[in-house]
Amino acid sequence: MLLKASMSSFSNSSHLNKLVRQEYMRLPQGGKCQVTYIWIDGTGERLRNKTRTLDSEPKSIKDIPEWNFDGSSTYQSIGSNSDMYLVPVSMFRDPFTLDPNKLVLCEVLTYNREPADTNHRAHCKKVMDMVKEHCMWFGMEQEYTLLGVDGHPFSWPSGGYPAPQGPYYCGVGADSAFGRDIMECHYKACLYAGVNICGTNAEVMPSQWEYQVGPCEGIEMGDQLWVSRFLLHRVSEDFGVVVTFDPKPMKGNWNGAGCHTNVSTKQMREEGGLQYIEKAIEKLRKKHAEHIKVYDPQGGEDNKRRLTGLHETSSIHDFSFGVANRGSSIRIPRQVGEEKKGYFEDRRPAANCDPYSVTAAIATTCLLDLEEGATVGLPVAV
Ligand code: ADP
Ligand code: MN
Ligand code: MN
Ligand code: MN
Numbered sequence: 001m002l003l004k005a006s007m008s009s010f011s012n013s014s015h016l017n018k019l020v021r022q023e024y025m026r027l028p029q030g031g032k033c034q035v036t037y038i039w040i041d042g043t044g045e046r047l048r049n050k051t052r053t054l055d056s057e058p059k060s061i062k063d064i065p066e067w068n069f070d071g072s073s074t075y076q077s078i079g080s081n082s083d084m085y086l087v088p089v090s091m092f093r094d095p096f097t098l099d100p101n102k103l104v105l106c107e108v109l110t111y112n113r114e115p116a117d118t119n120h121r122a123h124c125k126k127v128m129d130m131v132k133e134h135c136m137w138f139g140m141e142q143e144y145t146l147l148g149v150d151g152h153p154f155s156w157p158s159g160g161y162p163a164p165q166g167p168y169y170c171g172v173g174a175d176s177a178f179g180r181d182i183m184e185c186h187y188k189a190c191l192y193a194g195v196n197i198c199g200t201n202a203e204v205m206p207s208q209w210e211y212q213v214g215p216c217e218g219i220e221m222g223d224q225l226w227v228s229r230f231l232l233h234r235v236s237e238d239f240g241v242v243v244t245f246d247p248k249p250m251k252g253n254w255n256g257a258g259c260h261t262n263v264s265t266k267q268m269r270e271e272g273g274l275q276y277i278e279k280a281i282e283k284l285r286k287k288h289a290e291h292i293k294v295y296d297p298q299g300g301e302d303n304k305r306r307l308t309g310l311h312e313t314s315s316i317h318d319f320s321f322g323v324a325n326r327g328s329s330i331r332i333p334r335q336v337g338e339e340k341k342g343y344f345e346d347r348r349p350a351a352n353c354d355p356y357s358v359t360a361a362i363a364t365t366c367l368l369d370l371e372e373g374a375t376v377g378l379p380v381a382v
Pocket of ligand 4: 260345
């Protein structure tokens, strides 16, 4: 009997014979190098990519030339003036076509070489250069949800719901962990590529997972997290499953998805650093509303569905902090409270946040003394 495509939650391409693909992947490539350029499109959320051949393997980012693309097809420009520049900023090994091939993350510039609207890296880089002496480290906990191509969470009963939350967080077994293959393959792909992934776990909602990237210094945080997201979409594509970073994919009694951002400066990591953590939290308290605006791509609208005060979140309207408190905006990990040094965790960013905007806002608020009334999202005069 023929199965209708709509009855399957996997994409058709995932059913293609991957062993046949393997045969071709083994062919030598004549000393040439495939370089896949990756960039953030006009949604500020989705990634695009395209590939070209270089005559030899680039040894560093400097060996990779600028390129361009049709911005009118990525929500980034109008058709009559559509060329946008791709400026390579960070190079990784390609875990799909293997060495010597590369993945390269790019910044997008407009035809007059200004940062594109959704290029938040340009501003972030300026801020990180200004706070360089603080050696600011970040670690981001990326939560995500797996969906079938029908848009329903992967492995959930068709059109229905699994048993309530409880057994799934860090769970094992076919009735508790949905989609582990994807998590494991993504983890390996990150390690091969050179992404600083430091752990992973199954989440509270079934088919929801988390991985952590970090610690990364300054601008590296955004670069690494964006590439890790590309790898996750790409791995899931092979399995015919879709990844969403929507902060609240399922309404009701199901946990949302965040991107907790862990932060420290050199002073915070040293003996007695807790006083600097407390100072930073005090500054963050005063800028709560501004931070919420840059913690998802919709100026807070997406996160509103997640930050309800339930499901291990704080209310979007209030700022709170506490040691080991997972219901607060900012959490000081128990060990940090005991050792009186270390880092703090900002639990507010949504899973679909732009890590460049989040880390730039935190660095600005905590380390740059802004004039009264200045907002954290705007470029800062040097
Ligand atoms: P949680 O208990 O909140 O689930 P995780 O283990 O998931 O914590 O994530 C911890 C994160 O904190 C990781 O991304 C890690 O890289 C980051 N991290 C650890 N130490 C530091 C530090 N000193 N400064 C900044 N980030 C840190
Ligand atoms: Mn975590
Ligand atoms: Mn989590
Ligand atoms: Mn956390």
